[in-house]
Amino acid sequence: MGDKGLTFFLGYAIVAAVLGMFQFGYNTGVINAPIKVIQEFIKDVWEDRYSDEIHTDTLNLLWAVTVSMFAIGGMIGGISGGYIADRFGRKMGLLLNQVLGILGGVLMGVSQPAKSYEILIIGRFVIGLNCGLNTILVPMYISEIAPLNLRGGLGTVNQLGVTIGLLISQILGINSLLGTKHGWPVLLGLAVVPSVLQVVLLPLCPESPRHLLITKKNEDDSRKALRRLRGSNDVEEDISEMQAEEASNQSVETMSIAQLLCSSSLRMPLIVGIMMHLSQQFSGINAVFYYSTTIFTDSGMSETQAQYASIGVGILMVVMTLVSIPLMDRKGRRALHLWGLGGMFVFSIFMTISFLVQALASWMTIIAVISTFCYVIFFAIGPGSIPWMITAELFSQGPRPAAMSIAVLVNWFSNFVVGQVFPPMNEHLGSYTFLPFSVLLAMFWTFTYYKVPETKNRTFEEIASLFQGRGS
Numbered sequence: 001m002g003d004k005g006l007t008f009f010l011g012y013a014i015v016a017a018v019l020g021m022f023q024f025g026y027n028t029g030v031i032n033a034p035i036k037v038i039q040e041f042i043k044d045v046w047e048d049r050y051s052d053e054i055h056t057d058t059l060n061l062l063w064a065v066t067v068s069m070f071a072i073g074g075m076i077g078g079i080s081g082g083y084i085a086d087r088f089g090r091k092m093g094l095l096l097n098q099v100l101g102i103l104g105g106v107l108m109g110v111s112q113p114a115k116s117y118e119i120l121i122i123g124r125f126v127i128g129l130n131c132g133l134n135t136i137l138v139p140m141y142i143s144e145i146a147p148l149n150l151r152g153g154l155g156t157v158n159q160l161g162v163t164i165g166l167l168i169s170q171i172l173g174i175n176s177l178l179g180t181k182h183g184w185p186v187l188l189g190l191a192v193v194p195s196v197l198q199v200v201l202l203p204l205c206p207e208s209p210r211h212l213l214i215t216k217k218n219e220d221d222s223r224k225a226l227r228r229l230r231g232s233n234d235v236e237e238d239i240s241e242m243q244a245e246e247a248s249n250q251s252v253e254t255m256s257i258a259q260l261l262c263s264s265s266l267r268m269p270l271i272v273g274i275m276m277h278l279s280q281q282f283s284g285i286n287a288v289f290y291y292s293t294t295i296f297t298d299s300g301m302s303e304t305q306a307q308y309a310s311i312g313v314g315i316l317m318v319v320m321t322l323v324s325i326p327l328m329d330r331k332g333r334r335a336l337h338l339w340g341l342g343g344m345f346v347f348s349i350f351m352t353i354s355f356l357v358q359a360l361a362s363w364m365t366i367i368a369v370i371s372t373f374c375y376v377i378f379f380a381i382g383p384g385s386i387p388w389m390i391t392a393e394l395f396s397q398g399p400r401p402a403a404m405s406i407a408v409l410v411n412w413f414s415n416f417v418v419g420q421v422f423p424p425m426n427e428h429l430g431s432y433t434f435l436p437f438s439v440l441l442a443m444f445w446t447f448t449y450y451k452v453p454e455t456k457n458r459t460f461e462e463i464a465s466l467f468q469g470r471g472s
Contacts, residue, residue: 024134142155167318279441300365320384342445355430
């Protein structure tokens with residue numbers, strides 16, 4: 001039979017779907033550059049409305065709510081994504097989700113002319129719902145349409161979408177472009193663009209063949225979808241692999257989240273999936289994404305230099321994610337995750353040392369920047385993309401939606417925690433800020449080494465069998 005290649009139609013379906021991860025990346029990064037001008041807007045609205053100056057604590061609270069509403073929406077979207085995927089299908093779920101994407105973008109865009117920070121907060125919540133659903137539906141759809149030999153590389157495209165979204169939001173958000181008093185509503189409102197593109201592109205994509213055959217019991221439509229995706233009539237290998245999974249699934253119907261949490265046989269894969277997502281968020285990478293400009297100014301750079309260094313971080317993420325695509329199916333998920341966590345551990349220590357001694361030698365600023373860049377490189381090699389992909393790989397069709405809902409809820413909650421905890425942590429720990437992340441990275445590396453199986457080139461059934469006999 002041989003390995004299957006990337007056909008035009010498979011590539012088209014992946015690009016159409018991965019715009020959802022672009023949306024997630026864009027809205028994660030978009031709020032950071034124009035912090036001051038949006039706070040000014042909240043202040044002005046408050047003073048116009050109440051003819052009184054806003055208290056600093058109230059302003060900080062309203063700002064924290066504006067930022068965190070995105071993560072709260074993401075958690076709700078994430079936990080409901082599995083239900084949506086099974087109820088409407090992966091592709092149709094993605095298509096319906098774009099209603100939220102367009103609504104969220106419009107609300108954020110009109111908040112300034114409407115003179116209402118409440119509309120901005122609701123918009124952030126709605127776009128969070130959209131992105132939470134995307135982080136379930138996109139990786140699930142891509143893992144289910146990709147041929148076995150390309151599943152790793154194509155799974156990495158999820159993270160590529162996120163990193164390109166982050167980079168574009170960083171570039172557009174600089175002071176000379178849209179990070180201005182009048183530009184920020186456009187910057188936030190541009191979230192409608194990926195959603196509109198998906199509304200145009202997704203209708204031509206097929207539904208997930210795996211969903212059609214195993215969940216919907218529709219072998220004819222599954223075959224048709226596979227023929228379009230593979231660009232060939234010879235799809236028997238894929239069909240027989242799915243039928244084998246369906247046969248072993250006869251005893252395992254679609255699981256609810258509660259059923260999955262109570263299942264002793266699936267406890268270990270669930271723990272592995274959760275730990276992989278925790279390792280992504282508690283690696284400290286979001287501290288770099290959210291506060292890179294602050295980190296660079298603290299290490300001795302000017303404001304403008306720090307903004308450009310932050311864009312450098314974004315470019316590096318995109319380049320290294322591209323580099324990791326061929327590595328994913330060559331070196332394997334487990335090996336790359338270990339390399340990524342290990343490298344981040346080493347450079348988090350280097351960052352701490354350089355922050356501590358930069359007062360003694362000005363060239364230590366350069367070491368701090370290089371260490372931050374290397375830290376980002378190792379994140380992109382492993383923890384950046386593998387958690388999104390491996391959770392879909394660890395479970396068969398029945399429990400997969402529930403497992404991904406739990407893992408993505410954990411991811412969003414951890415994201416929320418890091419966003420809230422990092423500023424006070426930075427205030428109290430100063431140069432030692434990254435040491436707690438160093439400790440966590442060492443723990444995640446140890447867990448991965450002893451507990452995470454290699455999933456490269458294995459069918460979903462073979463991966464499930466790896467946990468048999470490992471105990472819970």
